[in-house]
Amino acid sequence: MGRPEKRLIDRRLGIFLAGLFLLTVAVPVGNLWMAGQPVPTYLVALIGKYLCYALLAVALDLVWGYCGILSLGHGAFFALGGYAMGMYLMREIGARGVYANPVLPDFMVFIGWKELPWYWYGFDLFPFALLMVLLVPGVLAFVFGWFAFRSRVTGVYLSIITQAMTYALLLAFFRNDMGFGGNNGLTDFKDILGFDLARPATKVGLMMLSAVALAGGLILARWVTTSRLGKVLVCVRDAESRTRFLGYRVEHYKLFIFTLSAMMAGVAGALYVPQVGIINPSEFSPANSIEIVIWVALGGRGTLVGAALGAILVAAAKTILTGALPEAWLYALGALFILVTIALPTGVLGALEGGIARLKRPAPAQEVEA
C-alpha cells in the first residue's frame, strides 16, 4: 500500500478529471455541431448513464472503501433519489398524459385514484424535488444508520440488514397501493424544466450535468477523505475499538459518512432517471445493490477514481456483451468477475498503476511474479 497523498487533487484524480472534461467537451461538439455526427445521440444517453453509475460507485466507495461499511442496500438510496426526480417529471407532464388529468399522473387515474396523495405535494416545484433528492435518501440513511450504528451492528450483519432494507423497499414499491406506479414505476416523461427530453441538446445537457456531478462528487469525496475526518474514517475501518478508546464517537462518524454517501447516491439516481426515461422498483432489487459493490471491488476499493472506473467498465461491458453475445454474455461477465478477483487483488486501477510503475522503473529480478 502506497503512502496516501495529501493533495486534494492528486495525479490519479487529476488524470480522471481531465478525461472527464475532455468528454464533456467532445461529446456535445461531436453530437451537436460536427458534420456526420461522430457521436450519435444513442451514445450520449449511454455515457450519461455510465456517469451516474460512476457517481453511485463513488458514493459506495466512500462508505465501504474508507469506513468499512459494506452496504448491500445502496441501490435503495439511488432509487429513492430517482423516484424523487421521477415524481417531479411526472408532475411536469401535467395535462399531457393520456387521460389529460392536469394533476394526477396517468397511473393514478388508471387505478382510479381521485386525488393526489399528500406525499406527492410539492413535487411540481423543481427546487422542492431537488431538495427531496437529497433529503429522502439522506433521512432514510440517517434514521437507518442511527439505529444500526448505535447498536453497533457491524460486518455481515450490517450488510444483511441493508439488504433487508432495500428488499423491503422493493416489495413496498411494487405495491400499487403505495402510489408510485407499482411495477411499472414512473415513466413516459416529457420534459425537464421545459426542455424536451427527446431533444439531443437536452440529452447532451443532462450528460454534461452528470459529468459535472461526478467531478463534484469525486472532489467532495476526495476532500472528505483527505480531511482529518477522513483519517478517522480509516481508523474506524481498520481498528474500530481503538478509535472508540481514543474518545471518538464512532457511530457519529459512520452516520455522517453513510448519510453523505446516501445523498450522493440520491443525486446519481436523480440524474439517471431523466436519461433512461424510467424509474421502477427493480432498482431496489438486492442484485442491483450487489452489482454496485462489484463495480467498486473491480475498480479498486478505497480509491474513489477506481470505483468510478469500475462502474463504467462493467456497465460498458454489459452494453457491448448483451448486444454482441446475447446468448453467452453472462459467461463472459461471470468469468470477468472471477478473473479480476483472483488475478487483480487491488482492482483494475491498482493493476493499472502497478503496471505503469513497473514500466517506468524496471523492477528488480526478484520482484517479478513467478
Add this chain to the structure above:
Amino acid sequence: MKAFLRMVLVLLALAEATAAGAADFATLVAALPAGGYADRAKVVRELGLSGDGRALKVLTALAGDDLKVMADGAVVIVYEKTGAAVGAVDGTDKGTPAADSLQRIKLNNAVRRALRTATGMLTLRDPDPAKRLSAARDALRAADPEQIEALDAALAAETDPAVKTVLAEAKAAAVLKSGEASEADQLAAVTLLAQRGDEAAQAALAPVVNAKDPAVAAAVKKALADIAEARKLWGLAQNVWYGLSLGSVLLLAAVGLAITFGVMGVINMAHGELVMLGAYTTFVVQQVIRADAPGLFGWSLAIAAPLAFLVAGGVGVAIERGIVRHLYGRPLETLLATWGVSLMLQQAVRSIFGPDNRDVGNPSWMSGAFHLGQMQVTWNRLWILVFAFAVFTVLLIVLKRTAIGLQMRAVTQNRAMAANMGIRTGRVDALTFGLGSGIAGLAGVALSQIDNVSPNLGQGYIVDSFMVVVFGGAGNIWGTLAGAFTLGIANKFLEPFAGAVLGKILILVGIILFIQKRPRGLFAVKGRAVEA
C-alpha cells in the same frame, strides 16, 4: 373380486331392469353425444339416478375419455390398450374401429361434476366400503334433494358406521336443500351437520341460512357461528403448521449456507445456484427413470438425493479449490467471485436445459393431503419437514461426532493451530465447503417438489437464506434452525392479516429491528472473545 363385482352388477341390473326399463337406459346413452355440455350433464345426472347397473361402466368410460361415437352414430366403449370397441348399451362387439373415425364425447367441468355425483350414486351400494365412503362424500358435496330416496335406501343397507355417518350427513344436506321436510327433521339435519363442523358442513349449511322456516334459519345461523368459532382454534393450529412448513423450506435452503457462510465466512453468492443444481439433478434422474425404469418412479427422490449431494458438493469443492481458496482473508471478495460463478452456473443451466420450467413429478407418496382434525396436512410439506430435520440431524452428527467434523471445527476456530497439529487445512476447507454445497443440493431435491425448476430457482432463495443465517446468528447452526422456524411461523401468522406482500415487508423490518437489539443474531456467540 372382479367376478364378484360383475355378479353383483348383473344382479342389480336384473332387479332394476324391470322397474326402470331397458329402453330408457339405451335412450339416455344415445343422448350423451348430443347437445351442449349442459345437456350432457343432465343426461349424466339421469343416468346416475336411473340406478341402472350398466350405467356405472358407461360413466366410468366417459370420465376416462373412452366413450366414443362411431361413424354410424353408435356409442361405444373403446378399450385403450387394444382399441377394441363394444356397444355401450349392450356390450356387443364392434370390432376395432380406426382411431380417427371415432368422435370424442367431450367433457367440461359441469359434466365432470355431474359425472362425479352420478358415479357416486351408483357406487353407494358398492361392496368396497372405501368406495362407498367416497360416494357418500360426493353426495354430501352435491346436496341434491333428488338423491334423498337413494340415500335412504343406502342408509338402510349400510353396515359400516363411518360410511353411515357420512350418508346421514349427506341426506341431511339434501333435506335442508329441499326445504320441504318437517321442521323437526330440518332441525335434526342442522344438528347433524353442525356436529360434523368442517368446511363441507359449512358449504352445506351456508346456502340455507335464509331458510323459509325461521326456527331452521336461526338454527343454521347458530350452527354456522359455532362451526366458525370451533374452526378458529384449528385455524391457529393450521397456521402453525404452515409456518413450520415454510420454516422447513427456509431451513433447507439456509443450512448449507450456515456452513459455507456461517462457519467458514465465505459470502457464497452461488449458494442459490447449488440449490438449483440439486433440483436439476432430480429432473435428470426422473427423466432417466421415466425412460428406462418407470417402476422406480416412487424411488426417484431417494435416488436423486445422494446424487444431488454429490453433484452440488462436487461443484462446491471445485469452486473452493478453484476460486475461494485464493481468497481466504479477503471474505468480501468471495462475494464478487462467487457472484460471477452464480451468473455462469445460471447461464450454463439455461444453455443445457433451456430457459423454461422443467417438469419434476411428485411421486404418489408426495401427493395429496390428509386431515388431522380440522387441519389439512399436505404430504409433500410433511415429508419436506421430515427431510429438513433429517438433514439437520445428520449435519449435527457429522459436525459433532465425526473426525472430519472435529477437524472442520478446529480449522475454522484456529487455522494455524490446526495446521500445526497436522490437519491438512486445505483438504478440510474443500470438504467443509463441499459439505455445505452438498446440503444445498439436497435442498434442491426438496424444493423441486414445490417450486419451479428453472434457471431462476436459486435467485428466489438466496436473499432469504442469508436473512435466516444472519437472523439466527452466523456460525451457529442451531441458530439457523431457530431462525428458519421463527421467520417461517411469523410470516404465516402475518400473512392472513397483512396479506402476503405486506407480511413479507413486516418480516424484513422485523429482522432489521431485531438485529438492533441483538447485533449478532438470535444465537450469538457470547462473551468477550467475540470482538477480540
Add this chain to the structure above:
Amino acid sequence: MKVTRRTLLGGIAATAAAPMVAPRRLWAAEDTIKVGILHSLSGTMAISETTLKDVMLMLIAEQNAKGGVLGKKLEPVVVDPASNWPLFAEKARELISQDKCVAVFGCWTSVSRKSVLPVFKELNNILFYPVQYEGQESERNVFYTGAAPNQQAIPAVDYLMSADGGSVKRWVLEGTDYVYPRTTNKILEAYLKSKGVAAEDIMINYTPFGFSDWQTEVSKIKAFGAAGKKTAVVSTINGDANVPFYKELGNQGIKAEDIPVCAFSVGEEELAGLDTKPLVGHLAAWNYFESIDTPENKAFIAAWQKFTNNPKRVTNDPMEAHYIGFNMWVKAVEKAGTTDADKVIDTLPGIEAPNLTGGMSKMLPNHHITKPVYIGEIQEDGQFDVVWKTPDLVPGEPWSPYLPESKDLVSDWVGLKCGNYDKVKKVCLGGA
C-alpha cells in the same frame, strides 16, 4: 510467465464462450432489411421470452426462404435486455439508431413496454408487442398483437357465468401484485358488479412476484369457496409463481369440478413444467391453443418443432401473436413498397393476415387486432381442450368501457389520428 498466464486465461474464456455464441448477424451484406428482436434471454423473463426470440428467427428464416421482402433478405438483430427494464430502453435505442432496424418485435412485461415507449416515439420506429396486457394504452408506434382485456378476461368471465361454465356466483380474483392483474381485476370487478354480483362475493388477493409458499392463499380460497355458492378463481398470477400455485392446489385437493381456476397467463409453455394430472379441468383463456385443429396450425407446429429440432417443443399464444404480427408487417411493407416507418404505420391498419385458428385477423385503426377467444380446459397431456369459443373474431379495444376513467375514450390512428380521443369532449387528450 505473466504474459503466458494471461493468454492462457483469455484462451480459456474464448474457447468456453465460442461454441455458445450465436452469430448476431446472419448476413453481413449491406443490402438487407434489419428487424430487431428485443426479448430477454437471461434473468427472470428469459423463461417466457426466449421462445419468442426463437419463433421470430424462424419466421424471418421462412420469409427469407420465400425471397425476403421487397426483394431484399431480412436480417434479424438479436439483443439481450436481460429482464432489466432500463436496459430494454437502452437496447431499443441501440437496435434503432445503431443497427438501423426498421421494426422491432419484442417485450413481454408491461413495464418493459412502458420503458421502451419513449424511445420508439422519439426515434419514430415500430414495435410489435405480442402479449396480452391490461389495455389503457394506444400508441402510434406500437402495434398490439396480444389480447386486450376484452379479448381475454371478459369472455372468460362470461363463460364461467354461463350454465356451461358452471354458473359461477362467487369470485376470487387472485393475482400477482403489478399493473396487469390490478387493472384486469379492476375491470373484472366493475364488470361483475354490473352483472349483479355482490361485493361480498368477490375476493381480491395479491401476492408478490415469484411467490412460492401458497399454503395460506390456497386455504383462503378453499374457505371462501365453502360458502355454498359456486366459486371460481380468476388468476392473473404471473409466470414463475404459477407452478407452486398449481402444485399446492393439487395437493390441497381443490378439483376443477369444485373450484375451477381460470388463468390468463398460463399456457402450454407453463404447463410443460408441471404434472397436469391433478389439474385436469382448470381453465385458461387465450386466443390460440396448440391443440386447435387447423391445417395452418398443424403446419406451424411442424415447422416450429423442426426449426427447434425438438419434437416435444410446444407452441403458445404469444407465438401466434408474433406470427400474425410479422405477417401483417410483411404485407404492409410490401403494400407500402417501403420500410419507412410513417408509411408502414399508415398502411398497417386494415391489413389482414391469417391467424392459426382458421380465421383472418385484421389490424384495426386502434393498432389492436381482431382475434377469436377460446376457453380451454387443462388435459392430462399438458394441452388444452377447447370447451368454448366466441362465434366471431373479437376486435381488440384498448380502452375499457367498464372503467370510469376510460369509458369515453377511443383510439383511432386512421381517421382521428389519436390514441386517446374523448368521445364526449371531442378532443384528443394529452399533448403527445
Add this chain to the structure above:
Amino acid sequence: MTHPHAIGGLPPETQPQLYLDGVSRAFDGFKAINNLSLVIERGELRAVIGPNGAGKTTMMDIITGKTRPDEGQVLWEQTVDLTKLDEADTARLGIGRKFQKPTVFESHTVEDNLALALKADRSPWAMLFRRAGAAEAARIDELLGTIRLGDARKRLAGDLSHGQKQWLEIGMLLAQDPQLLLVDEPAAGMTDAETMMTADLLKSIAGERSVLVVEHDMDFVRALDCKVTVLHQGSVLAEGRLDAVSEMPEVIEVYLGR
C-alpha cells in the same frame, strides 16, 4: 460533557481517582468478575496480576464502559458513574487504554496516529475542517521524542516492528493526555531491554497520571516497583507490595505456586 482540567501537582491522598465496589459480571453463568472492589489513588502506579481467566481484561472493559457490570459501583473521581458511559465517554473523561495486542492505525503514518490521538474536539464536524497547526506539530515532536520514534515520523504504522507499535500506542495514550492509563500486558513480545525501558517509561508517567498495569511478566512487575493487586476468579485475592504478596500462602497456591 466537561473535560477534565489539566493536572497540576499531586492530588490529596484521600481522593481516589477510581473506585470499584462490589462489581460483578457474568457471561453465560460464568462469573468473570465477582464482587470486585478496587481503589486507585490519584497519581498511583498499580500493577494487577493474576492467572489467565482471573478477570483482568473484563475489569478493564468495565472501567472503560465497554462492558456493563451486572451489579456494583464504578466511580470516577467519586462523582461520575462509569457504568453509564461508553468507551468514547470514558476516553473523553481521561481514561486511556492500551490493548494487549498493539493496536495502531496501520494505514496511517506514525505522525497521523499521534495527531489523531491528540486531545481536541472529537466531533465529526470539527474534524472535517481541522488542519494541522504549529502547536500540534510541536506536541507531536515532543511525543515522538518520548516514545523514541522521531525517525519513523513519516512511516506507515503498519510497517513498524512489534515493539515500536507498542511504543506508538503508548504515545497515542499520552497524546490523549489522560488522567488514568490502563495498560494491558505492555511487555508481551518485547526484548528484555525494551521491557525495562517500558517499565521506566510507565514509572515516569505515574505521579502526574495514574497508571494501572496488567501484567504476567514478574520481572517487569518487579521493575515497576509498586503496589500489586492479585486477582483470582474475578475478585481481589491480595493486595500489597510484590514481596509481601508473593509470600502469602493463598497467592502462592493459586498463582505463583504453579
